[in-house]
Amino acid sequence: MSGLAIDDAAWASAWRPRSPGDKVLVSLGLVFSALLLPVWPGSVLVGLVAVGLALGPARVPARTFGRAVRAPLAFIAIGALTTVVEVGGGGVGWAPDAAARAGSLVGHAVAGSAAVLLLATTTPLSDLLPALQRLRVPAAVIEVASVTYRMLFVLLTSLRTIREAQTARMGYAGLRHSYRSSGALAAAVLTRSWDRARRLQEGLAGRGLETGLRVLPETLPASRRFEAASVLGLAALTAVSLVVAR
Amino acid sequence: MSHLTLAGTGLVVGYDRSRPVLDGASLTVAPGRRLAVLGANGSGKTTLLRCLSGALAPARGRVTLDGAELRHTRAGLRAHRQAVQLVLQDPDDQLFSASVAQDVSFGPVNLELPEAEVRARVAEALDLLSVTHLAGRPTHQLSYGERKRVAIAGAVAMRPCVLLLDEPTAGLDPTAVGEALAALSRLQEADSTVVMSTHDVDLALRWADEVAVVVDGGVVQGRPDVVLGDDVLLARARLDRPWALTVGARLQALGLLPGGALPRDADALVAALPDSPGVRAC
Amino acid sequence: MSHLTLAGTGLVVGYDRSRPVLDGASLTVAPGRRLAVLGANGSGKTTLLRCLSGALAPARGRVTLDGAELRHTRAGLRAHRQAVQLVLQDPDDQLFSASVAQDVSFGPVNLELPEAEVRARVAEALDLLSVTHLAGRPTHQLSYGERKRVAIAGAVAMRPCVLLLDEPTAGLDPTAVGEALAALSRLQEADSTVVMSTHDVDLALRWADEVAVVVDGGVVQGRPDVVLGDDVLLARARLDRPWALTVGARLQALGLLPGGALPRDADALVAALPDSPGVRAC
């Protein structure tokens, strides 16, 4: 496997054959709902729906999703805590509405992160990048990003293997050695990236690189039913949130 | 795909170094015949293939396709590449796309073919290399052997008359080597001429109709059993004599194998041995 | 360098995937013996070596050095790495310093050895691998075969009791393979136990005192001519039968080779054949 759990999940997801546009619709709809709707019950509902869709119909492994959700949690916790600690003339203390403010911030952030993850764990980046053309992102930029996507796995493998080789020869025993090894590792991966680019250029020349990196677009047809269900679901979620919040 | 004769004549490459990599190398790729290009690491095998493919312009000498000389102009190279394709040793040097099918489509799309034709060629190439089941898989999840076959499919989708492969079996286990050779046979049946470079003399003897040994900047071309039985040449080329020739020659001298061409692999040799000793000893 | 017995028992790796890579693999590396680990691509050869070297902690099972179990703690790994070194297949993954001598010194310097001792170890390692003449050269200017030998020198400078090599001959031409094998023999004479992984069955038969075939997540260990003559096992492991066993067995049946162990390579086989047919046929 590639070693990036979210990417592995995206390729294996039951939603992989769905049109990226459809998945962007439901995920971004949820992201905006998480941001705009009142935290109770809006964010809670968004979080539940995102997790439910990912683990249910999209069949993303719960372990992968759980681990991925944990990544931003440290930032969210420290950030929220910092916000509600008050620094005033009287020293440090809790803000008067600490619980509510922290709850709101954590709610929006966790729900939003879960909604982004729904997209990330069901849609490989390489499906998403061509869709950026509709946002008038130039083809050259999309091609650069696509090469980035392909090449990062090659370089990630190099990074891990070289680090393992360094570790075997005690490269990370002690702080000073660790820094020296990290510097050498970064330099090795950087020169490797240049070498890769040069060799890829040679490798592709025979198939006509001079006209750019055009390939046959993959057609993942949109589903009207899926889109209608997404819009209706998002509308219902909004309605419920607004009614309950009032 | 018509059959064309690809040839390099008096190729000189790397003249600014003290010793040129190729120094007057000549090679003829006869249509429909299996040619193995042999040589030690650094002998210039890859350089020779790159010259023949048009990827590298030799300092001197010429590359011809049915007598017509390759010109290193945009149009000249474009025409040449439609007839001759080179597959590099490391598949990661050729796979730039995350999706297998898209990577294979790169060449046909650049030929400005209509979409239906591109799809047909991709499907055909994936089928010839037996990798149709990988079409939807991301490149970075494939094994080394799978990536090698997909890289070959990318070249095959250009429907070349001559397919040049640099070490297509390097790093593959015996079963994967067998699968790769079977795929090359299918390509031949689909009317491509296949040339592979290797330093595995046993494989070359078994597979090739003809071998070309790259040595001291030149090329010695001929029948596998003759060229690979020439110990002086092999020593100069830093290659070993195939075991089948060593053992076969001895068994022939003992009268245990019939005269003429020696068996090329273990199974053929065992099959050619008499049922009991001394039968052919006369 | 004292001789220690390295062993893995009941190793399980990759439990969260549908099929584990290793599923109860056990292997004993006897001191001073040449062990070849055989297996198809993706069979788990490399994973096994990584477990034995301590680079990978198995989900279950244990790795022992003279009976003492390897603990994946800082101190445990430190001690293990001084005794066991793994050389990876791609030399470029191991060469990260500017010059050859600098790269080989990486391990000894990290061991905080005095400078004179570091110098001595570097000189010794370069000498054992016959690459002393390359000491001052930048690593990226070396040929593939040279890079492979320098990468081995880097591990040798750690003075390991057991040296594990992943495919040390892959990608090398016959002469370079010969040089690599000669270097491994010198290491053995310098009291290191050498283990190599390969999928070249002919090489394994020729070189090893003992072979271990990685198949279906387990390991079958034994005498080369016995294990590599087991056609059922070889088919399961996606390996070929060495030609010398196929041809040798037939010649033995014909009475042309003496009974007992079969010759392991072409020269030995030719030498063992009678001067005229039928001599041993009785």
Next chain:
Amino acid sequence: MHIAEGFLPPAHAIGWTVAAAPFVVHGARCVVREVRENPESTLLLGAAGAFTFVLSALKLPSVTGSSSHPTGTGLGAVLFRPPVMALLGTIVLLFQALLLAHGGLTTLGANAFSMAVVGPWVGYGAYRLTRRLGGGLLPAVFAAMALSDLSTYVTTALQLAWAHPDAESGFLGAAVKFLGVFAVTQVPLAIGEGLLGVLLFRVLTVNARPELERLGVL
């Protein structure tokens, strides 16, 4: 340090996107022009993007015990110039959001502003200034990498303070809080990243001279 999804109020998310957009669009124009002239530079730029992404998987040991990831944008700015880094940095941030769950989509603009715009420009400025003042390559690289990391962190802290001002002491109080909280990890990291740069360039000047010359660094 990336601002997580949902952590910025909508107005701020939009505001920072608008603020970062001109820089990213300018970077995209440079890239489009470059690619039109040399189609193969797509591969070099993609490799640079991949390297920047992979660098964030490099764990830097820190004196405080915790380990952190370098941003790598200072290095990118020295090698590929800030306009290109504005685009590559944004691509990398998008990748980090979708492949690693670091950062977010509505916070992409704010993160791009701090990491792909402020960091590279400050780093590049520090690099040019050090070299003009007669500093050698290595001090200049140290300054570029340490200061681009530091300025990214300061910008992020200020963005957070602006979005979530302290109830009593307002923006300033919040700024002090956020700068203080994240200083624990970010200041050692900035120094660490500077050191990493020096060690990296020491190897590069031997192993990759031609590339550095081509990029105009040597």
